[in-house]
Amino acid sequence: MADRAPVPVASAHRRIRARFAKAPSLFLVLDFDGTLVPIVERPELARPSEETIVALTSLTRTPGIRVAVISGRGLEDLRGLLPVQELALAGLHGLETWPPIGRPSGRIDVHRLRADLDRLVLALKDKLGSAEGPRIEDKRHAIAFHFRGIPRAAAARMRTALQAAFRETAERSSLVLVPGKEVLEARIAGVEKGSCARAMQEKIAPGSLAVVLGDDVTDEDLFVAFAKNGITVVVGKPKKTSGRYEIERQEEVTPWLREVEAMWRETHPG
Numbered sequence: 391m392a393d394r395a396p397v398p399v400a401s402a403h404r405r406i407r408a409r410f411a412k413a414p415s416l417f418l419v420l421d422f423d424g425t426l427v428p429i430v431e432r433p434e435l436a437r438p439s440e441e442t443i444v445a446l447t448s449l450t451r452t453p454g455i456r457v458a459v460i461s462g463r464g465l466e467d468l469r470g471l472l473p474v475q476e477l478a479l480a481g482l483h484g485l486e487t488w489p490p491i492g493r494p495s496g497r498i499d500v501h502r503l504r505a506d507l508d509r510l511v512l513a514l515k516d517k518l519g520s521a522e523g524p525r526i527e528d529k530r531h532a533i534a535f536h537f538r539g540i541p542r543a544a545a546a547r548m549r550t551a552l553q554a555a556f557r558e559t560a561e562r563s564s565l566v567l568v569p570g571k572e573v574l575e576a577r578i579a580g581v582e583k584g585s586c587a588r589a590m591q592e593k594i595a596p597g598s599l600a601v602v603l604g605d606d607v608t609d610e611d612l613f614v615a616f617a618k619n620g621i622t623v624v625v626g627k628p629k630k631t632s633g634r635y636e637i638e639r640q641e642e643v644t645p646w647l648r649e650v651e652a653m654w655r656e657t658h659p660g
């Protein structure tokens with residue numbers, strides 16, 4: 391983690407613009423929940439605003455800019471939520487991508503992965519008995535266990551049960567249990583947003599300057615991957631982050647995306 395606090399994008403306007411001016415092209419990498427849409431109690435109800443869709447559409451139509459959204463959601467889910475042509479998408483933290491990036495994900499044994507996930511859920515149900523459990527979101531190649539809205543003490547008991555179930559089944563499985571905002575997600579080891587976004591950049595925007603926005607633990611992989619040659623922006627006020635810049639409130643993201651387009655057009659006229 392970086393040992394210095396991130397700088398608000400507003401106070402870094404000139405510095406960022408200067409980097410834009412030197413860049414041949416831009417690769418914008420955006421997380422979805424908590425970045426393009428506010429965090430809501432029920433993620434299935436989250437929808438990007440019209441304003442956000444318009445801003446994204448405009449960016450994808452700007453010469454020299456490529457835009458990718460990379461999320462823990464499944465690819466199909468993202469597609470439905472983001473009716474924007476020319477948008478590159480990565481689902482399940484990079485396990486599924488559009489366009490395909492020819493990564494080793496082809497080697498992933500999805501049958502084994504599914505069996506490991508099923509075994510974990512059974513072990514959790516076994517631990518909980520008749521007690522209530524976290525809300526289970528099955529993403530086919532990953533399972534999210536949601537604790538949002540559950541009273542603190544009950545949520546703590548459920549987390550302990552889940553971690554115990556994971557330890558019991560982990561030895562024979564390909565899974566990792568990854569924390570997020572009031573969620574623990576079981577997914578295949580070795581897939582993370584950072585390496586996925588780098589592979590996407592190579593494929594669809596080689597030589598570009600990357601601008602990366604995210605708000606959660608899994609986005610830290612992105613910030614690390616682009617620390618040296620990208621502009622990394624954390625949304626919200628995390629205690630620890632490797633993000634170099636920050637946008638304090640999610641509502642400020644879309645206005646800043648419009649500013650990104652404006653800065654790009656100013657520094658690359660014609």
Ligand SMILES: [Mg+2]
Binds near residue numbers: 421423424604606
């Ligand atoms: Mg997020």
